[in-house]
Amino acid sequence: MNTQKLIHYATLAPSGHNTQPWKFSVNENVIHIYPDFSRCLPVVDPDDHALYISLGCALENLIIAAGQIGHKSIVDYFPKDEKEECIRVTLNENGNDDVEDIYRAITVRQSNRSMYNGKEIPDDDVQKLRDANVYDTVNINIFKTNDKDIEPIIEFVKEANRIQFNDKRFVQELISWMRFSKKEMRNRKDGLTAEVMGFPFVPRWLGRIIIKTFVKPEREASKCEKQIRSSSIMMLFIGKKNDKKHWMDIGRSFERVALTATSLGIAHAHINMPCEVVSIREKLARHIGVTENEEPLLLIRFGYAKKLPRSPRRPMKEIMKPL
Numbered sequence: 001m002n003t004q005k006l007i008h009y010a011t012l013a014p015s016g017h018n019t020q021p022w023k024f025s026v027n028e029n030v031i032h033i034y035p036d037f038s039r040c041l042p043v044v045d046p047d048d049h050a051l052y053i054s055l056g057c058a059l060e061n062l063i064i065a066a067g068q069i070g071h072k073s074i075v076d077y078f079p080k081d082e083k084e085e086c087i088r089v090t091l092n093e094n095g096n097d098d099v100e101d102i103y104r105a106i107t108v109r110q111s112n113r114s115m116y117n118g119k120e121i122p123d124d125d126v127q128k129l130r131d132a133n134v135y136d137t138v139n140i141n142i143f144k145t146n147d148k149d150i151e152p153i154i155e156f157v158k159e160a161n162r163i164q165f166n167d168k169r170f171v172q173e174l175i176s177w178m179r180f181s182k183k184e185m186r187n188r189k190d191g192l193t194a195e196v197m198g199f200p201f202v203p204r205w206l207g208r209i210i211i212k213t214f215v216k217p218e219r220e221a222s223k224c225e226k227q228i229r230s231s232s233i234m235m236l237f238i239g240k241k242n243d244k245k246h247w248m249d250i251g252r253s254f255e256r257v258a259l260t261a262t263s264l265g266i267a268h269a270h271i272n273m274p275c276e277v278v279s280i281r282e283k284l285a286r287h288i289g290v291t292e293n294e295e296p297l298l299l300i301r302f303g304y305a306k307k308l309p310r311s312p313r314r315p316m317k318e319i320m321k322p323l
């Protein structure tokens with residue numbers, strides 16, 4: 001069994017600021033996934049929900065890749081008989097999942113932050129994206145960008161964006177995960193590289209000046225609005241409870257939707273600010289009318305765009321944990 005390949009596929013998952021907050025270990029047919037809290041984001045993600053969503057994305061990639069090579073996965077969330085908090089995946093021999101399309105999409109999927117071309121996603125494909133959420137612990141709301149229902153969502157995005165970019169700690173944390181030069185990108189193999197953010201590579205000192213001079217709250221808010229209007233739909237992922245297991249399930253569900261989109265030639269990107277700022281998340285929750293335990297935690301736009309350069313990933317030796 002090629003467990004190294006399965007773990008490699010897991011690491012191609014998205015993660016907040018590309019922190020890659022995971023470690024893995026392998027013992028015969030059992031793979032453990034551990035949260036790596038040294039890579040958490042205390043300002044933008046103080047309760048670590050985004051960290052667990054990222055782990056859910058990695059878990060889903062691993063399971064899809066295992067299914068493709070004939071293994072059925074049994075997942076134990078945070079088993080009590082393990083020394084450390086982890087997710088335990090036991091691979092059995094008898095799987096034969098029909099996952100070819102989404103499996104192939106794992107190595108191609110990317111967060112695409114560019115302006116999209118405004119083309120509408122056909123209803124059949126919107127339905128395929130909706131159907132890709134196979135987990136009953138997660139609800140999905142879809143907003144079409146040519147529908148009037150999008151307007152309050154855009155206002156929540158702009159309001160949250162202004163709050164974030166007026167917060168020095170948020171900007172500091174963001175800058176700490178930006179990789180401005182090629183050298184930084186090559187050395188760290190994590191974070192947000194200049195090219196995926198749409199900037200040229202520059203030395204770090206210059207990058208910091210550019211961010212502080214040109215990235216202003218109002219400008220960012222109106223850029224987000226344009227990005228949304230250039231997209232076809234937005235999808236809001238809502239956990240039916242607000243706990244670690246449901247956060248992971250949101251990640252699993254989102255990853256399946258993102259891979260399905262990729263397989264259909266549809267681009268996606270996070271427009272996650274209204275889920276990150278608690279006061280706006282509460283307003284958003286009231287606006288869409290969720291029940292007491294439900295929590296809207298991911299907001300994604302979908303549409304059509306040219307591919308961008310890929311985000312780096314750390315090598316296997318940095319993410320494997322000795323048993």
Ligand SMILES: Cc1cc2nc3c(=O)[nH]c(=O)nc-3n(C[C@H](O)[C@H](O)[C@H](O)COP(=O)(O)O)c2cc1C
Nearest residue numbers: 014015016017018050053054110111270272273311
């Ligand atoms: C939980 C979560 C939250 C994210 N939030 C944002 C966000 O607010 N803005 C953004 O541009 N990208 C966001 N991303 C996308 C990551 O930055 C992206 O996955 C990472 O940089 C790796 O790039 P890739 O998805 O192209 O592999 C988020 C991803 C995850 C999993």
